Amino acid sequence: MRFAPEKYAIPDLPMQPFIDTGEIWEYLNRSIPTPGKVKRVVEKSLAKKRLNLEEVATLINASDPGSVELIKEGARQLKKEIYGNRIVLFAPLYVGNKCSNNCTYCGFKASNRKMLRKTLSNEELAREIEALEDSGQKRLILVFGEHAQYSPEFIAQTARIAYTVKKGRGEIRRVNINAAPLDINGFRTVKEAGIGTYQVFQETYHRDAYKTYHLRGRKVDFDYRLTSLDRAQEAGLDDVGIGALFGLYDWRFEVMGLVRHANHLEACYNVGPHTVSIPRIKDASMLDLGSDYFVPDEDFTRLVAILRLAIPYTGIILTAREPVTLRNRLIQFGVSQIDGGTRIELGSYTTGEQEHDLKRGQFRINDDRSLNQIIDELLQQEILPSFCTACYRLGRTGEHFMEFSVPGFINRFCTPNAILTLAEYLIDYAPEDTARRGWKVIEENMYELDEKTERQVQERIERIKEGERDLYF
Numbered sequence: 001m002r003f004a005p006e007k008y009a010i011p012d013l014p015m016q017p018f019i020d021t022g023e024i025w026e027y028l029n030r031s032i033p034t035p036g037k038v039k040r041v042v043e044k045s046l047a048k049k050r051l052n053l054e055e056v057a058t059l060i061n062a063s064d065p066g067s068v069e070l071i072k073e074g075a076r077q078l079k080k081e082i083y084g085n086r087i088v089l090f091a092p093l094y095v096g097n098k099c100s101n102n103c104t105y106c107g108f109k110a111s112n113r114k115m116l117r118k119t120l121s122n123e124e125l126a127r128e129i130e131a132l133e134d135s136g137q138k139r140l141i142l143v144f145g146e147h148a149q150y151s152p153e154f155i156a157q158t159a160r161i162a163y164t165v166k167k168g169r170g171e172i173r174r175v176n177i178n179a180a181p182l183d184i185n186g187f188r189t190v191k192e193a194g195i196g197t198y199q200v201f202q203e204t205y206h207r208d209a210y211k212t213y214h215l216r217g218r219k220v221d222f223d224y225r226l227t228s229l230d231r232a233q234e235a236g237l238d239d240v241g242i243g244a245l246f247g248l249y250d251w252r253f254e255v256m257g258l259v260r261h262a263n264h265l266e267a268c269y270n271v272g273p274h275t276v277s278i279p280r281i282k283d284a285s286m287l288d289l290g291s292d293y294f295v296p297d298e299d300f301t302r303l304v305a306i307l308r309l310a311i312p313y314t315g316i317i318l319t320a321r322e323p324v325t326l327r328n329r330l331i332q333f334g335v336s337q338i339d340g341g342t343r344i345e346l347g348s349y350t351t352g353e354q355e356h357d358l359k360r361g362q363f364r365i366n367d368d369r370s371l372n373q374i375i376d377e378l379l380q381q382e383i384l385p386s387f388c389t390a391c392y393r394l395g396r397t398g399e400h401f402m403e404f405s406v407p408g409f410i411n412r413f414c415t416p417n418a419i420l421t422l423a424e425y426l427i428d429y430a431p432e433d434t435a436r437r438g439w440k441v442i443e444e445n446m447y448e449l450d451e452k453t454e455r456q457v458q459e460r461i462e463r464i465k466e467g468e469r470d471l472y473f
């Protein structure tokens, strides 16, 4: 379906809905996969050609062990080719848990009287950021409930504070946002604060299912949410993140919805989503969910591999909702960004508390390793942790994602920047044995670079050792 401004029908950026429930089900019901067909689709993806919805449905319906293996192997190969050996690290920072909506799955819902409501003051926010910087974090996502207090100006102000607070050698270089959908002016306001990605998860792409989970407040409007990232684009904010909350409806439908959404943004604005998030429902205070759609680990692994093949240039984010072993496994099949050292109770980076408290957090997390533990374990698997923020700061966003258009992009930019940000971490924050492992992984990755880049990276590492910071390509 083409972008059709003349057909606007809902306020602000009304447009024809681009999710057609009947159409998605038709694709799913019609597709009968054979091993030969699956092989052709995987090969098409490996040839870096975009998959259409029919082909995605083929992968989704292929459930025989041979085909599933083919899909997983294809995803593993594609991940390596496009993302190399890196994994990008970030931390979530909850700013406020007041909420006027009533999403049945969420601890922050307005009807939950047990939730201890809190919004960080500027002072408390600054202390949280200092604590995050002290652990070596460089990339944050600020998270908010949906509430009149959390206006675009408020969100913009918190982002500005995050960029301003600096402790020791620490600084935050990229601030992403996960908050309610805004109108066009609202998106302009947050863009002016220099944010990175603005994430809005559709939760479920199934219109009727959506109604049963969203009982009150602005969020009841499926279309207003669905078109939010179009409004972001209209406001000039071209760095957006989509997501579905797995467990609300059939995962096969949600994968089709995510791909349709990504293709819509790509077709209308010439830029696909920067990231796709794949949260699975976790326990929460007053969780009120009668759902038949919880996704088992094996299907979850399949869906990550399918997304990797279907939208190769979109980063996949997997958070600490998931346990360690599953996170490690899913990195192989397509996940490209993870959070580390995560605490989601408001104010808990400052207090350093270890206990989880559902009365103050949105849901239960299942990976509470520290940032250093995660980095250390990644290094043991010879994965290169990265805090790179170069692309967005150099304006390398929008249009087609860079890997598309610049040959050798990973070797020229991504790997060098991952190495440089890791070198900073090893010098400023890592204990001795992590540092030893880290330098070894850096050395191994240097061999992969061409001679000229290797020389340039080596020269910058020396400058970092002498005290310079924030060097990037």
Ligand code: SAM
Binding pocket: 105, 106, 107, 143, 144, 145, 146, 178, 179, 180, 181, 200, 201, 203, 244, 245, 279, 280, 281, 282, 283, 284, 321, 362, 363, 364
């Ligand atoms: N309040 C904003 C909104 O709804 O758009 C920001 C989002 S909320 C703070 C972040 C995301 O957490 C939601 O979009 C939803 O997908 C996810 N979430 C909510 N409840 C959850 C649960 N019980 N388990 C896992 N994820 C959950």
Ligand code: SF4
Binding pocket: 099, 100, 101, 102, 103, 106, 107, 108, 109, 110, 144, 145, 146, 219
């Ligand atoms: Fe509020 Fe967002 Fe939770 Fe819904 S998911 S209750 S909007 S914080």
